[in-house]
Amino acid sequence: DGGITQSPKYLFRKEGQNVTLSCEQNLNHDAMYWYRQDPGQGLRLIYYSQIVNDFQKGDIAEGYSVSREKKESFPLTVTSAQKNPTAFYLCASSRVGVSQPQHFGDGTRLSIL
């Protein structure tokens, strides 16, 4: 069954701690994305990658980091520099090019302890 898998579903972060959210896809998509979703804010782009070993900052990259060592995987690290990390995080993937819709994972809800 093809799709995107995010884990964990819920995550708690302590002060000063870095946490990593996992995102894996088996759709053979070149592009992967991380979004942050807050109530009333829509989907805000954190980072995206269109090819292995390359990624670009989105609109709200400060306090986050990513890696793209494999086509299937695009983990997101929320660092201690992100002072307001409580949010719902969505990973997505797509083919690269015009008219390509995004396929989303089920999301990870991150909260502060």
Add this chain to the structure above:
Amino acid sequence: GENVEQHPSTLSVQEGDSAVIKCTYSDSASNYFPWYKQELGKRPQLIIDIRSNVGEKKDQRIAVTLNKTAKHFSLHITETQPEDSAVYFCAANNAGGSYIPTFGRGTSLIVHP
């Protein structure tokens, strides 16, 4: 960069009524406009999309219209049902850049039985 405005933020209708959600975009180079539906606690899913060489597209009870001159596009849902209750996001993809979509802030549609 692209800017997408979506209205209204909340829409409440009676079962059987029609619902219309409107989006405007700023970049005339955008040429792909998908709509996503996100049910409570679930992932956003593509429900319909339109390309800039088409003025209208229908799929059963949903339709999307595009006015390139005015730079706005709308989602129309007819004969609404309680299961249509969800948050709907519009997006605009810029073919002249990196193909990264810009999302609207979302519309919470509530269909009362």
